[in-house]
Amino acid sequence: MIRQLPLTMESSALSALDVRERGIQFVRSGEVESAIDLFEAALKHHPGELDLLTLLAECYLQIDQFAMAASYYRQACQLDPTNGESWSGFGIALMELEQWHPATNAFQQSLQFAPSNHRSMLHLGFCLFHLERPAEAIAPLNRCLQSDDAVLRAKAAGLLGNCFIKLNRPIAGQVFHTLHRFSKELPIPDIEPETSSLLFIDPNAARLAWEKQRKIAINSTTKRPQLCFYIGEPGHYDPTTLIALPVHEEALIHYFTQTRLELPKGIIFNPANLHHQQEAIRLATILESAKDQMVESAQTLYGQCRHLQPTYTPGEPLRIFLNASRSHPSEHATISSLAKALKQQGQEVFISVEQDEREERTQHQLVMLREHQNFNPHVTFSVNQLNNRWLADAVVNLIWWQENRLEQPHAAVHSWRENDINLSPYRLMDSILHAYGADKVERQAYCIDPAVFQQTRPWEARTKVIFIGSAYAPSIEGHSEHDAAILEILRAHFEAGQPLTRQMCITLADRHEVPRHHVSHHLANAVLRDQSVMWLCQMAPELKREQGYEVEIYGRGWAENPTVQPYYRGELPQGEATAQVYNSARYALSASHGTIRCQRLMELAACGATPLVYDARSETDAPHWENHLLFYRSREALRHALTRKPKADPREIAQDASYDRLAQRVIQLAKKQLSQ
Structure with missing residues (x-):
């Protein structure tokens, strides 16, 4: 109280400019509360002085009194609604109070009058993310990456990574998180190469990775080779798991949406190299766009397959479509043996299965739908998978449940059709199927190929x-x-x-x-x-x-x-x-x-x-x-x-x-x- 009286008396005799300079000196010397006393006393003699309101708000922000800061910023914005800096400060105070909706509005107002304010772009993105609107946050955060301020760029990259992860765009998320950690001088964790096929910005890095001949575990029994992608012209002696990709966006999207191969799950680049940064962002955007197009294509094919009309004429061969996957060798062997027997008995048979070990089952799903549409089957047959979401009502769907996949974690919700027939090898499987709503359950024991499994030694x-x-x-x-x-x-x-x-x-x-x-x-x-x-x-x-x-x-x-x-x-x-x-x-x-x-x-x-x-x-x-x-x-x-x-x-x-x-x-x- 001893220091407040002379400050109050002195401030009445000082001009607003003098008060500003004196208050800023207090702030610089760490005496923020003295500056607040000076500015509040001066405001009584100069009510409505915009500069004093703004200075007071900034001081209250510094000592984490966000409600007071918001109050003064609100008055400043009312006095001058076109002041982008005041709107930005108002947004920061509201953001600290976790008032996300009004804070978002404040930053939008700030950018309307100060469109190059990168800090407001960052904060707007932050608020939109907290409001579960990550798609809207991407545009301002991308603009913030153009800032000269390395700290702002690092924060924007980290937030972009979070937004893309939230939007189920893991590749873009990985790229921006890498940029964020590099900007913050934090260690950059390696993508686990044993779990992913990867896209390399540097072709030489792709070749070095390929030389390690890594294998990716698909499940507890199956592995497939890691695919190493790079942008550029293919080498004359490139192996089938070292894959060159076209440069241009249109050609890349066409490749990613049409290939049967596993798509890259991550992008390897040097974050210190500006060209690598730009290419990684560009390629992540293209990959995520291709994945979106594939989802849309799959939904379209679902509808088209459901409207097929596979008319059956008695006496003619059945068209039987069999689903298999190389990632489950025993199931693949079952499907192959059954297909052989069906052909020998005069039926038309099509097996939908990955052509080689480089393909991924989720990627093959789109191929399978196209194959199903072209074959237009009367009957489908699968092992341990219901596979009925895309089937026309007239299609008879047989599922041979050799093991219990219905009770596994994350198992799909099953909706049974009138023409779904379940084949069960034993009583326990019967009860599980009935518990999950299956109506038609037939007994079918396991089979062998007698040409393979036979006694050859006494x-x-x-x-x-x-x-x-x-x-x-x-x-x-x-x-x-x-x-x-x-x-x-x-x-x-x-x-x-x-x-x-x-x-x-x-x-x-x-x-x-x-x-x-x-x-x-x-x-x-x-x-x-x-x-x-x-x-x-x-x-x-x-x-x-x-x-x-x-x-x-x-x-x-x-x-x-x-x-x-x-x-x-x-x-x-x-x-x-x-x-x-x-x-x-x-x-x-x-x-x-x-x-x-x-x-x-x-x-x-x-x-x-x-x-x-x-x-x-x-x-x-x-x-x-x-x-x-x-x-x-x-x-x-x-x-x-x-x-x-x-x-x-x-x-x-x-x-x-x-x-x-x-x-x-x-x-x-x-x-x-x-x-x-």
């Missing part, structure tokens, strides 16, 4: 005990506390020789509030299958010593298991290589939760191996083939089974499991449905 000449299949434990690494609790209960039941029933899995899932599919598929199999394989490996020295048997384990995920590792022999491709290994087996393990009759059982039995099968008879329909299989539920029962031989030849259970029979069934079901 049983007596074999000395191996085999398991072929993936481990489940790696899929639940780093599991939650809920998972740990469920696993403990499941292991206790399994070790006690008690069955792991579906109802038990449902109860545990609901009690711990985790997805039912996660418990019944991942956790139950992580116990049942992985523990069965470890039992087998623990018995291996005794089996070798007493019976001369060699234990061999094949598949993904076993290499890091210390119990299994000494007996691990790597991964096997589907088909003949698998059949060859089964023909070396005297015994082969089939351990799956909730079923007995699975693809693995049919294959090993057809090759003459004696099946060691986890006893799930209480969960599955007959036949249970008690005379053909050796069942176990405990370690002791598994060891005892390895001293026995079944009463009947296991090959008998695979005799009817042919694709010829499945083809006949598909034709029969389709014609019956089409006649109704």
Whole structure:
């Protein structure tokens, strides 16, 4: 109070200009409150003085009294509505008060009267982003990138990155986040090359990346090569995974919207190079535009396919359209074998599948829709996918559910059509399908190709005990506390020789509030299958010593298991290589939760191996083939089974499991449905 009186008395004798200069000196020396006292006292003697109102507002901003700052800026804007700087300050005060709508209006007013105010552009973009209007924020933030102020440019780039991510434009988001981190001198994280095909601004960088021959994991069993794109002329000896792209925008958009190959998921550039910056922004814009066009094309094709009229005339061949993906080799093999059988039975068949491993399933979806439209099928057939959103009402759609994809996280919402027919291999799948609203459910067991899976070596000449299949434990690494609790209960039941029933899995899932599919598929199999394989490996020295048997384990995920590792022999491709290994087996393990009759059982039995099968008879329909299989539920029962031989030849259970029979069934079901 001692200092306020002389300031107040002095300010009455000073001119507005003198007050301004004296107040600015206070601010520069850090005495902002003294400046406020001086300006407020002067304002009483010079009411309506615009300069004093603005100075007061700026001072209150500096000491974070945003409501007072907003009050003085409001008065300044009322006195001079064309002052862009006042509107900008008013917007900043309102923004700090999180009054996003009026702040947005203030910055828009500022830019109307001061169109080159880059700070207002930045703040307008910030407010629009907070109002969930990221598309509108892009224009002012792009203009802010032209500022000479490096700090403003860095902030604008970061906000642009956030806007593009919000708009589901991850490539543009990645480019602008890179620019933001570079401008702020922050470390720029690498795009994980093992997860993405990439576009390189520098062709030499693309070639160096290609030389590393990286593979991208599509799922737990499949990888594809990383594609390295660059802008420029192709080299004479460029490999098929090093891809040159045209320079001009129109040609690039045409390429991206028509190619069957996976599109780049990120852009690699040098943010210190101005040309690289400009090219990265240009190419990100083109890529995102191409993706938008592809979505529009897909929606158009959905509508066109739904209006197809595939009239069927009895006595003529059916046109059967089969959907497959190379990312699921077993499903692809199923579709290929069925297509062969259908052709042999006189039907017209088209398989929609990626032409090679460079293609991506999501990219192939557009190709598939075009193929479907051109083929105009009477019947469609898929494995583990409903695939009915684009189908005309008259099309009969058969889906063979070989595994439960309905309860997986992020599974699509299923809407069943009158002409959707579900093929289910076992009772558990029936109940899941019915629970998800499926009406037509038909029993269809697994099939094999008898030309591939057949006995080529006498049983007596074999000395191996085999398991072929993936481990489940790696899929639940780093599991939650809920998972740990469920696993403990499941292991206790399994070790006690008690069955792991579906109802038990449902109860545990609901009690711990985790997805039912996660418990019944991942956790139950992580116990049942992985523990069965470890039992087998623990018995291996005794089996070798007493019976001369060699234990061999094949598949993904076993290499890091210390119990299994000494007996691990790597991964096997589907088909003949698998059949060859089964023909070396005297015994082969089939351990799956909730079923007995699975693809693995049919294959090993057809090759003459004696099946060691986890006893799930209480969960599955007959036949249970008690005379053909050796069942176990405990370690002791598994060891005892390895001293026995079944009463009947296991090959008998695979005799009817042919694709010829499945083809006949598909034709029969389709014609019956089409006649109704």
